[in-house]
Amino acid sequence: MFNLAKKDRTLLLIVAGMVLLAPFLLQPFAQGSGMAQFNAGYPDLMQRFVIFGILAIGFNILFGLTGYLSFGHAAFLGVGSYSAVWMFKLLSMNVIPAILLAIVVSGLFALLIGYISLRRSGIYFSILTLAFAQMSFNIAYSVLTPLTNGETGLQLALDDVRILDGMNTNGTLPSTNLLPPSLVNGFEMRDTYHLEIGSWLFQFNTGYYLSAIIMLISFYIALRIFRSPFGLMLRAVKTNQTRLNYTGINTRPYTLAAFVISGMYAGLAGGLLASMDPLAGAERMQWTASGEIVLMTILGGAGTLIGPVIGAGFIKYFENIFSKINDTVLHGWFGWLPDGMEDAVVWFVHIFVGKGWHLTLGGLFMLVVIFLPGGLVEGGQRIMNLFKRKKSDGAGTDKQHHPKSTPHVAE
């Protein structure tokens, strides 16, 4: 099935199962219970999980395989969003053409930037991509205001042309859809089916499922790329470009192809973000946004298949949860401590939660880079190995004979 090795097929099926059942899995706590704030099964957040997952999967094709660290990927995300919103303004509220345009435009943009940036490698490449992204950001804010609507951001308006379905507006802004509401109901991105079982509420959102399916396709394509001769060449680029050149391989088109593919993934993510919520702002292109993409990928595990998805989900989840924890919540948690100690603990924890989320993230990221260069995936593997070794120690096997695991073989 899917022309995959057994291990990869299992991985794909697990990911598919988790993504499709996410409305259940992410909603483990009953409504109104004290733990309900840790639920993540609502449409907006779930959409973010999968869309940023796509972004990180794409970034990983470049950074994880070739080792080229781009600090400008947010530019493609932004370009994708702008393209999609323009499609909504000019053509139709259907998301398919918008997403396609987002992919095409960001792909072309990536071709241009990649063609120039890839003439250099290492830190120079990072700075070139950073410079390009900052340039795009600044231009989007200033000169291109007619296209981007500057600081306000690009959004829908009542007088938009919308060639295909401009007629249908009745004084309110239309919403994005997969199939026009005049034909079928229930295919607007915001449509959500609510299912209540006891005091549990499960939400099934059209936008989420569209994004989820696109994410699964993206994941599948990434899987194929990882296992392909092309993917092998990209990994070879990372370890030894000199040898590749002396083996008759021209590395430039390989790296450029990887760059464009990952740019298209970012554009797709941008287009999807705009499809869920039709607006696009320049801040999506800022270099701190690029930094966040890097964070996600590294945190999860660069060069591994599943790592970036985990990283994206992890960051988006805790960003959401952490920013909701305030002092009241903390006092609720630590109420059992003696008064003075309670205040001290709350004060201390307070630094890291709420608005302090970025502090936690930065610190966590440092810890991962220092101790777990393979990210959370490597952490998981280490824990698994620990258990395995305990078992095998009991059996009295040869401890010396532990061949070094290859960190860049995708899991």
Place this chain on the structure above:
Amino acid sequence: MDIILLQLLNGLDKGSAYALIALGLTLIFGTLGVVNFAHGAIFMIGAFTAVTFSKILSFSFVTLDPTQKNFLGEPLEVKTAYIVHWFGESTGNGLIDWAVPLAILFSIPVMLFVGYAMERGLIKHFYHRPHADQILVTFGLAIVLQEIIKYFFGANPIQTPAPDMFRGSFDFGVLIGYAENAIIYPYWRLVYFVFAGLVIGGVFAFLRYTTFGMVVRAGMADRETVGLLGINIDKRFTIMFGIAAAVAGVAGVMYTPINSPNYHMGMDFLVLSFVVVVVGGMGSLPGAVLAGFLLGILESFASMNQVKVYFPGIDQIIIYLVAIIILLARPRGLMGRAGVMEE
């Protein structure tokens, strides 16, 4: 002509800041071989030592003045800074007024320590890791530092004025024979430029004329050989990291009157400083200084209306544009050495 001169002057202070940060970045890169994405954060911390210092100077106690009444008819609470109390009205207030320049004395030891702690605590473990790892870990550190500052000082910019006598501007044009009000230049910017010149000169003189500096320069050129001579180069490099931090720190201190410090100013400057370093040539100290001033001035020229008419938005992108062209046409930068960071 006067317009050009005006822009030249306007470019100098920003150029000075770029040059100072880039100088430190280059020192760290040249000596330790580390790409430090947290250097902007050091600049930012420097600026906040000035804020802290001025707060310390204005620590006050409250007394009730029975001769004055507030609107409720109660005795007025009067805040008196300890420093005014101790040294008397004129000296005390003078000290508070001069908080920013005086903060340099306060910030140098603080920044030396910050640099030392950073190098010993974190950076030294990354000497032999790939540059990508160095970028990543220092990027994480930059986030942590800026969030800590944000926690203590809040998200809003904090006004930190220059001493009274340097507030306001002077008419530079008249001095050199132009019409009145043709070239108006704020005093403090001139101070900043002169200060930057002194610091840069100091660093170069230190590297040039002291034994310590000679060893460091030799180490920058060929680390192994110097190590073989039995000289403990690592210890000197640690000190250099501290010095680089101090340079960025005092650059931040003196910049506060020009731009009220906020927690993300470091990140804003970092990107541009890296561009400066690359344009100047990785590992070249004169290159960093030259490129800093060059790009500062270029940016200032690009923001002239006469230029913007022809190239709208050029002021927003000129630095990046120049960086891209230089990187492609002259990958070693203006004054870079061969073989630096060329994998």
Place this chain on the structure above:
Amino acid sequence: MGILEVKNVSKRFGGLQALDDVNLDIQENTIHAIIGPNGAGKSTLLNCFVGKLIPDTGSVIFDGHSLLGVKPHKINQLGVSRVFQTPEIFTELTVFENVMIPCFAKRDGAFRMHAIESVGSETDIIEKAELMLLDVNMQDKKDMHAGSLSRGDKRRLEMAMCLAQDPKLLLLDEPTAGMARADTNNTIDLLKQIKEQRNITLAIIEHDMHVVFSLAERISVLAQGTVIVEDIPDNIKGHPKVREAYLGEAQV
């Protein structure tokens, strides 16, 4: 007409004349050794063959193609492979993946967008890679991380990678440097075997005279950037010019 013709090649680095009017003619299907004291310009010459350096003057013709200014990967695709002094392999990949890459390069050329097929379905490549590993006796290490191999194994792996491309000309830069005598002899046997089994020309830079005289069919002696003698091994031994060049070094 040799397979590699080098005519009047000179190269300067600043004040140093690294190569000074070098002429060299390597015949097809021979083992040709290039020897000479340290600093004679052997490595510089080799770098001119593979596109790493471009000579200031002169010409390098391989199999009818000029190599001047041609990119390394194009030269390789013409049929020139190089084994480095310190093995250049893909340390983060497995031994088997290392050998597969040149097989792909041979079959698909400098670039092919092979993004959807899986490596596992490329049976012809897999078969060939297995054979190459068999040739250097490393089939039992095929799943090992190439970076964790011993130095000798790394060299053998690199050799297998170069041979996987069926090069017409194989350049070897000190293939036995730092090896123990037993390993050296193994390498000599391996090279002899390669030469017998294939239609290949070997050009070897070597310091170890034992290796040179056990293998070479022709020897060029390089000194101070120029070829002072070129002849069959028997005539090189005891040649006065060679003695002069090596004076102070190991006697020939």
